[in-house]
Amino acid sequence: MAVTDSTVTIVVDEQDDLFYTRTALQAHRPGEGRITVQPTPASGSPAALAHDMLYALGKRLAPGPNSPDVWLDSVNAAWLAAAAWGVAMGVRHVVVPRSHLLTRRRIDQLLAWRESTGAQLTLLWQTASRGLPPVLARVERHISGRDQFEALLAEPGPIPARPFFPPAPPMARPAVVADAGQSRAWQPQEARTASLRPGQLAPPCLGAMATAQVVQAAPALEIASEEAAALAALAHPLITGALSVLAFTRVGVGSLRFTRDLDITGDVCAIKLHGVGHRYCPLHAVPAWARPLLAGARAHHRLTSHPPGDGVFAPVMLAGAQHLRAHAGRLPRLDLSLPASVLVP
Structure with missing residues (x-):
């Protein structure tokens, strides 16, 4: 998957500065169309990152082995649900800390989600940049430095912060x-x-x-x-x-x-x-x-x-x-x- 547009940004933090993680978590404001997705550490579930996305969107999967949400264990079903909520809720910017720990497959899933929703994606690469996989090495927008990161989070996203739901029109005749x-x-x-x-x-x-x-x-x-x-x-x-x-x-x-x-x-x-x-x-x-x-x-x-x-x-x-x-x-x-x-x- 080639990634060349400016809606994907790599933030290089080789020193793993706590500032970047803390700032990313503070930036989580779903009501403003910006969410921070925290990947679950060492989860082997194929749909784990999609579940993390759903959690960041305010959704909660029912627990238990016989859960009615068991069909969201499917990768395609889980990412489709995450994309639908992203569109419906007007998400315009997603920040993912510790993205250097993600597998290439999960990075591809994130990039596909961005394609579906049109949102801006910022990945915090909190180790040496030489470890970037080819799909991310081709990203045009790489930044480093606290000021640049704060400025990035202040930018408006490519789509509106929230869909506009006007009040229902008044009824003309009694029901x-x-x-x-x-x-x-x-x-x-x-x-x-x-x-x-x-x-x-x-x-x-x-x-x-x-x-x-x-x-x-x-x-x-x-x-x-x-x-x-x-x-x-x-x-x-x-x-x-x-x-x-x-x-x-x-x-x-x-x-x-x-x-x-x-x-x-x-x-x-x-x-x-x-x-x-x-x-x-x-x-x-x-x-x-x-x-x-x-x-x-x-x-x-x-x-x-x-x-x-x-x-x-x-x-x-x-x-x-x-x-x-x-x-x-x-x-x-x-x-x-x-x-x-x-x-x-």
């Missing part, structure tokens, strides 16, 4: 409440077909942006801040996004099966869900706490090169269904019951 007590929204004729004859195709269903022009979004149900924080700490973007939607809508999990990329508005202020045959496809307002989480799910979907018409949550409705159920069970206060019967095609 209709279903008999079952769930919040529902008025729907245009194309999304509330009364019945379909056997073999008859459902009418085309508009995406969230088009629907939002003519339909008010049902208000989000409130949850406690502790539950929102618990959801935000989940490591896998699709699981986090799916459980978040269930929490603020209280719809059945089957409603997520057909949710497409185009069913989430560009500002992540509304999401459209779908019933069988598109007989009932409500539009729901997304609360502020859930917007970064749904942005993570959408980023994950797009990083895997899916077209907008594909289901965003499809992987966790099928292969990842057991992980989705396990995480739901770890959040008993949210009462997110997920029967196995609705998680199969």
Whole structure:
């Protein structure tokens, strides 16, 4: 992998000066789009560095041999999750101390993550520079000296510090409440077909942006801040996004099966869900706490090169269904019951 652009910087610290490590740790400010990733010493897990990245992003993997996060032991799955959160959270600068201890494979993983996210990457090489592997020796930007390092950390990154999530637009007309007590929204004729004859195709269903022009979004149900924080700490973007939607809508999990990329508005202020045959496809307002989480799910979907018409949550409705159920069970206060019967095609 050739690295020649200025968004990768090598900071050479041959004397292993404590100043550089301390300054790097103090620079960790996720709210400003800058994180410091501390590699786990001597970890033999292939996905260890991706887990360190997720930890720096505020995500916590569930512990234990039967953990519902066991699928993040896969290198590709873990780095994809880290890239999705990096994009969704607007990370613009990543600092990695003691990068001279990383294997070449893990350095390649870091560089690939940078390619996916567009963030700036700074590696602290805290030994003699003659030990740089070829892929880093080709980096154009090498610095040494305390003043240069402090100036580097003060530079703006190549992407915004944080995505802008504007407040949801005011609702124009009162929502209709279903008999079952769930919040529902008025729907245009194309999304509330009364019945379909056997073999008859459902009418085309508009995406969230088009629907939002003519339909008010049902208000989000409130949850406690502790539950929102618990959801935000989940490591896998699709699981986090799916459980978040269930929490603020209280719809059945089957409603997520057909949710497409185009069913989430560009500002992540509304999401459209779908019933069988598109007989009932409500539009729901997304609360502020859930917007970064749904942005993570959408980023994950797009990083895997899916077209907008594909289901965003499809992987966790099928292969990842057991992980989705396990995480739901770890959040008993949210009462997110997920029967196995609705998680199969």
